[in-house]
Amino acid sequence: MMERFRAFWTKVISPVAHLLIKLGVSADAVTLVGTLGVCAGALVFFPQGKLLTGVLVITAFVFSDLIDGYMARLTGKSSKFGAFLDSTLDRVGDGAIFGGLALYFAGPGDSTLYLVLALVCTVMGSVTSYARARAEGLGFQAKVGIAERADRLVAILVMTGLSGLFDLPILLYVALWALSVASTVTVAQRIWVVRQQALAEAAS
Numbered sequence: 001m002m003e004r005f006r007a008f009w010t011k012v013i014s015p016v017a018h019l020l021i022k023l024g025v026s027a028d029a030v031t032l033v034g035t036l037g038v039c040a041g042a043l044v045f046f047p048q049g050k051l052l053t054g055v056l057v058i059t060a061f062v063f064s065d066l067i068d069g070y071m072a073r074l075t076g077k078s079s080k081f082g083a084f085l086d087s088t089l090d091r092v093g094d095g096a097i098f099g100g101l102a103l104y105f106a107g108p109g110d111s112t113l114y115l116v117l118a119l120v121c122t123v124m125g126s127v128t129s130y131a132r133a134r135a136e137g138l139g140f141q142a143k144v145g146i147a148e149r150a151d152r153l154v155a156i157l158v159m160t161g162l163s164g165l166f167d168l169p170i171l172l173y174v175a176l177w178a179l180s181v182a183s184t185v186t187v188a189q190r191i192w193v194v195r196q197q198a199l200a201e202a203a204s
Contacts, residue, residue: 013063017070027068027077028085034064035089039096046100049108051164051172055157058097062153065090087133090149091126097156098122101176109169117176124183125152131190140197145186152179 020030041057068086072078098121105115128145135142159175162168 013067014070017067017074020067021071021075025071027071027075028082030064030068030071031082031086031089034061034068035093037061037064038093042093042096042100043103046097047103047107049104051104051160053164054100055161055164059157059161062093062157087129091129094125094149094153095122097153098125101156101160101172114173114176117180120180121152121156121176121183124180124187125149128183128186128190131187131194135190135194138194140194142190142194144189144193146189147179147182147186152183155179 038058038061041054041061045051045054045057065086068082072082098118101109102115102118102122105111105118109115128147129149132142156175156179159171163170163172163175
């Protein structure tokens with residue numbers, strides 16, 4: 001489903017990508033600006049309780065994740081550094097989103113429980129990505145899991161936006177519980193899969 005979503009929006013944003021290329025804007029610059037926009041949306045608006053506004057700003061800049069890759073492929077300037085920068089800044093953006101929600105619960109949201117859950121999502125989301133990267137660095141595969149980054153991002157943005165739009169905090173609560181559990185399970189799955197591969201390699 002996420003691949004179809006990505007393909008659809010790639011077609012939508014292609015005119016923007018062509019315009020940026022004509023203006024001489026690099027894919028790496030788009031990546032950086034997109035991350036700054038996501039961080040601003042999350043860390044400026046969420047702590048003030050402006051959940052819907054924050055989601056709208058974040059969503060506008062999240063599309064840079066599609067634009068930069070499309071630009072790199074279109075210009076034939078894909079590079080290892082570009083891929084590294086994109087992945088690294090993705091983690092920064094994800095951390096800002098859940099960090100912004102943690103600040104919301106420390107302020108107007110007034111809930112220690114959901115502040116903790118937001119931090120759990122931050123940590124386990126980062127560990128999910130790290131586990132895969134570390135496994136691949138050791139020659140193993142760890143692509144399994146019930147909560148990939150795109151799934152987590154769509155879920156938290158949609159539920160946060162709806163929570164703010166309809167003034168239904170229960171939607172955000174449910175999302176944080178679900179993502180906390182799903183991210184933790186995903187980390188466990190990746191550890192288990194890599195352990196099985198390591199044991200098989202040792203036995204061969």
